[in-house]
Amino acid sequence: MPLSVAPKKRHPRPGRPKDPAKREAIFEAAKKLFPEHGYDGVSMDAIAAEAGVSKLTLYSHFKDKDELFLIAVEAVCKQQLPPEVFELGPDRSCIREVLLRAGRRFIDLVAGENTIQVYRMLAARAPNNSELSDIFFEVGPRLTIKPLENFLREADKSGLLDVPDPVQSAEHLSSLFKGAWHTRRIIGCSGQLSPEEMDAHVRSVVDLFVRAHEPRYPSAGQSSQ
Amino acid sequence: MPLSVAPKKRHPRPGRPKDPAKREAIFEAAKKLFPEHGYDGVSMDAIAAEAGVSKLTLYSHFKDKDELFLIAVEAVCKQQLPPEVFELGPDRSCIREVLLRAGRRFIDLVAGENTIQVYRMLAARAPNNSELSDIFFEVGPRLTIKPLENFLREADKSGLLDVPDPVQSAEHLSSLFKGAWHTRRIIGCSGQLSPEEMDAHVRSVVDLFVRAHEPRYPSAGQSSQ
DNA sequence: GTCTATATAGCGATAGAC
DNA sequence: GTCTATCGCTATATAGAC
Numbered sequence: 001m002p003l004s005v006a007p008k009k010r011h012p013r014p015g016r017p018k019d020p021a022k023r024e025a026i027f028e029a030a031k032k033l034f035p036e037h038g039y040d041g042v043s044m045d046a047i048a049a050e051a052g053v054s055k056l057t058l059y060s061h062f063k064d065k066d067e068l069f070l071i072a073v074e075a076v077c078k079q080q081l082p083p084e085v086f087e088l089g090p091d092r093s094c095i096r097e098v099l100l101r102a103g104r105r106f107i108d109l110v111a112g113e114n115t116i117q118v119y120r121m122l123a124a125r126a127p128n129n130s131e132l133s134d135i136f137f138e139v140g141p142r143l144t145i146k147p148l149e150n151f152l153r154e155a156d157k158s159g160l161l162d163v164p165d166p167v168q169s170a171e172h173l174s175s176l177f178k179g180a181w182h183t184r185r186i187i188g189c190s191g192q193l194s195p196e197e198m199d200a201h202v203r204s205v206v207d208l209f210v211r212a213h214e215p216r217y218p219s220a221g222q223s224s225q
Numbered sequence: 226m227p228l229s230v231a232p233k234k235r236h237p238r239p240g241r242p243k244d245p246a247k248r249e250a251i252f253e254a255a256k257k258l259f260p261e262h263g264y265d266g267v268s269m270d271a272i273a274a275e276a277g278v279s280k281l282t283l284y285s286h287f288k289d290k291d292e293l294f295l296i297a298v299e300a301v302c303k304q305q306l307p308p309e310v311f312e313l314g315p316d317r318s319c320i321r322e323v324l325l326r327a328g329r330r331f332i333d334l335v336a337g338e339n340t341i342q343v344y345r346m347l348a349a350r351a352p353n354n355s356e357l358s359d360i361f362f363e364v365g366p367r368l369t370i371k372p373l374e375n376f377l378r379e380a381d382k383s384g385l386l387d388v389p390d391p392v393q394s395a396e397h398l399s400s401l402f403k404g405a406w407h408t409r410r411i412i413g414c415s416g417q418l419s420p421e422e423m424d425a426h427v428r429s430v431v432d433l434f435v436r437a438h439e440p441r442y443p444s445a446g447q448s449s450q
Numbered sequence: 451g452t453c454t455a456t457a458t459a460g461c462g463a464t465a466g467a468c
Numbered sequence: 469g470t471c472t473a474t475c476g477c478t479a480t481a482t483a484g485a486c
Contacts, residue, residue, distance in 0.1 A: 019469075038349060040265035044462060054471050059463065119412060124263060124349035126413025133412040141405065168429050175400045180366065183408070187344060187358040188351025204393050212437035244451075268479060279453050284481065 023061045025051040030072035035117035038124050039069055069125075070132060076118055077136045095160050096206055099173075102148065103202040106177045109144060111185055111193075119186045145174050161213045169213065176205040248286045250276040255297035260342035263349050264294055294350075295357060301343055302361045320385050321431055324398075327373065328427040331402045334369060336410055344411045370399050386438040394438065401430040 029050035033042045044065055048055045062068040109115065118140070122133045149170035156163035163169050179201060181193055193201070254275035258267045269290055273280045287293040334340065343365070347358045374395035381388035388394050404426060406418055418426070 022470090037352070040349075043460075045460090055462090056464075056472090057470055060469070065462070119408070120348045120351050122412035123345045124265075126345050126411065127262070130413045130415040133409075133414045134416075136412070137409060137414055141408075165429075169433075171405055172401055172430065172433055175404050176397055178408075179400050180396055183344070183366075183403075183411075184358075184362060186351070186408075186411070187347035187361070188355045189358045189362055190355045191359075204390075205397065208394075208397055208437045212433045247452090269481080270479080280480090281454090281482075282452060285451075290480075 022051070022053050022057055026053060026058055026061055026068075027072065027075070030068050031076055034069060034072050034121060035076060035114065038121055039065075040124070070129070073118065073121060073132060074135060074139075076114070077139050080114060080118070080140060095155060096210055098151070099206045099209065100202055102151070103177050103205060104198075106144065106148070106174070107198060107202065110141070110178060111182055115140070116185050120188075123186065141174070145170050148173055159215060161210070162215045163213055173205075173209055176209065177202070179205075247276070247278050247282055251278060251283055251286055251293075252297065252300070255293050256301050259294055259297050259346060260301060260339065263346055264290075265349070295354070298343065298346060298357060299360060301339070302364050305339060305343065305365060320380060321435060323376070324431045324434065325427055327376070328402050328430060329423075331369065331373070331399070332423065332427065335366070335403060336407055340365070341410050345413075348411065366399075370395050373398055384440060386435070387440045388438055398430075398434055401434065402427070404430070 026047065029047045030042075033047055033050055036042075044055055044058060047068070048058045051058070058068075062071075118136060122129070122136060126133065149166045152161065152163045152169050152173070153166040155161040156166065181201075184191075251272065254272045255267075258272055258275055261267075269280055269283060272293070273283045276283070283293075287296075343361060347354070347361060351358065374391045377386065377388045377394050377398070378391040380386040381391065406426075409416075
């Protein structure tokens, strides 16, 4: 059961209601600062200052630093992926073109600054918050791969590709798109991919993938066994 | 110019020489603790205690925490990879078998606890130490891929595989072997690959890779153009 | 050169005034 | 409910005794 941002009001209205705007300001500050500097790099004072509230107000809305970190990261993960942005178009005439477009979008998403920051945060606290990493993986990478999987499944049915295991192939394709650069970005290596290099990489991946999955007997849509 | 562990003695022998054994003890403690708990998770007190020396002795041997962290991580990276352990055997008769063995070794290495800990450390301090990450990538992943690259180049020459760009193909193969599990381990997801799943994964990768690179006209060793 | 003891600063979390 | 001021703790880094 994922945590929620909404405060739980046990008593209908015992006194003056807490200011939702302040809670939101704290929440926004956490979502901004934690990805930038990591768990240990952000103090509760810094969050309070960024939000423009006092530290006690902060503690009145959130139990402790861990809780705030948890819901902040979770929120960043969820707002990370607008799932429809990655739905592959209905154009399946040219399989390579569709995969090329998909690859560019995929890389833009998983190698974007926001995504990389989430990975870094989670890596830093890996020994502590394995549940948080699990959540991230479900709402992040898992959902990102899904459109690839669906596409491959349909490509297999229509005979454009030979994909007996769409789940596994989608994961392979995802790994190929990420390549070595994804990990390099996470650990903060200096060099960056130029747009030309990125394009060459995507082409290379699509070449390899299509070559591995193109039907062996082009005239036959499906082969028995 | 990488840092060295050896102390620089500016004066030949001004007084009592510092105890090299204590320096080594501190060094060993740092190499043990930093990978386990990360930069912020390890205090100088903890290192001194682990090494069995006082904190001032520590500071007399190393300028500050950053310097100690730097040379410790660098040392862990370098001792990480005995390059000969990954040299592929001379048996190139069955290409799939060689790749299967290579894949298992490769995964054992890059998904091992030590390697993953290095990734986590670097990710946590990514905004600060990009040079350190660069060093790691050169002495780590880069060297690990090299044997794959050499093997693919020879396989291409002997006509067993069709690998026009061994560098790129080796990187792709590496990405496939790592798969999603490598990243999942870095961020500390809970589930782990069972040996059976690992084996299935490697087989799947080798299937895909061989299928993509097997010569199209089996009888002809090389194709022109 | 090495140790015990300490200075200084920052952390997360809290008590009391309004 | 919110703020100012502070507790208790731990961090890095250092001064004085041997």
